[in-house]
Amino acid sequence: MPPKETRFLIVDDMSTMRKIVRTILNQLGYTNIEEAENGKEALAKLRAGNFDFVLLDWNMPEMDGYETLKQIRADEKLKHIPVIMVTAEAKKENVLAAIQAGANNYVVKPFTPETLKEKIEKVWTALKGG
Amino acid sequence: MAMEDVKQLVKELLEEVKNLETKLDEVVKPLEETSSALPMASGSLEDVIKFTEQSVHQIMGILNDLMSELQEFQKDIDFLLSLNPIGSIRQKLEGMKERSQRLSNLILQVVTLMSFQDLASQQIKKVIEVLEELKKTILKIIISSVEVSSLSDEQKEKIVGKATEMLTGDRIFQEDVDKLLEELGL
Incomplete structure (x- = not known):
């Protein structure tokens, strides 16, 4: 972890x-x-602070999670931050789109605490080359 | 035509007019009800989101307090265990620690289950969107019917202007609908 x-x-x-x-x-x-x-607020906070992990919803006003993810990956300073999509969007095409856009993992709502823990651990282990 | 025939004809005509009035009433009543119920429906659904959110947050606050208490309890047990108690007391303390950990996990599961509020709200928001679209459709129908009505040009312009204003706005409020219905004499 x-x-x-x-x-x-x-x-x-x-x-x-x-x-x-x-x-x-x-x-x-x-x-x-x-x-x-929302995505706009998230990008502003990410640019202002040193975050290590982002847990990102898909459906949001102002800027949705998918667009936010694309902007994170397009930003030199932010693109290294691991992002887990935490969303009720369980369609296969959404999962594929998120992964293609650079999501490190995908958690479908409703989820259990164990699922979230496992996903964070998995992403962390992968990043550390484990 | 004999006078009796004319009387019969007038009687039949009056009955037809009466029937027509009844039929019109049958159509106008649901239309009126729909016009006033739709904006209320959106508002009520938004209230449902607001109230469930408030209640869920209160429940989560209590559950968080419970978890904090259990954490303190676990710290106390750890302290007592660090004093190297005799075998039977140690066994009891370890059992208590295990049970309190199990309780913490159960509380966390309950907290996570509160996500029903988020998921239900998302579905309700979709219904609100559909209702808003429906209201706009009804307003468009009103505009079309006003345009072909026998109202004066000034009245038509006023009503269509108001309806268009409501259509282009983000939300349609009960007050606006009531004003429009008033203009239409409903």
Whole structure:
């Protein structure tokens, strides 16, 4: 698992989902967590701070998760940050599109705390060449 | 034609007019109800999202407090275990630690299940979008019927202008619909 000081950004327009993900991360021992309500806010926060992990929803106002992901991957300073899509969009084409756009993994809502933990661990292990 | 025949004809005509009025009432009533119910439906659905969100957040707050209490409880157990208690007490403490961990996991599962609010809200938002489209369609029908009506040009312009204003706006509010219905004499 990533070290406890890892800085997470949760991007979701629904406050309930942001609280759920935050609670799960807290239980996993992570406290360095910030939130954004849409893609625009997320990009601004990512550009302003040193984040290590992004948990990104798909359907959001202003800028959706897919567009946000493309912009993260197109930005020299941000493109290395691992992104896990956390979304209710369970269609095969969405998963493919997200992976092609550079998502490191994909979690379908509703999910269990174990699923989120496994995905974070998987992405982290892959990045560390494990 | 005899007077009796004329009387019969007038009687039949009056009955037909009466029937027509009843039929018109049958059509106008649901139209009126739909016009006023649709904006209310969107508002009610938005309230559902708001209220469930508030309640879910309250429940999550309580669950988070419970998890924090359990964490403190686990810390106390760890402290007692660090004092190297005798075998039977150690066994009890380890059992308590295991049970409190299991409780924490169950609470976390309940917190995660609260995602139903997010998923249900997303579906409700889609229904609201459909309702908004439906309202716009009804307004378009109103505009078309006003254009072919016998109203004066000034009245037509006023009503069509108001309806167009509502159509181009982001949302259609009950007040606007009521004003338009008033203009139409409904």
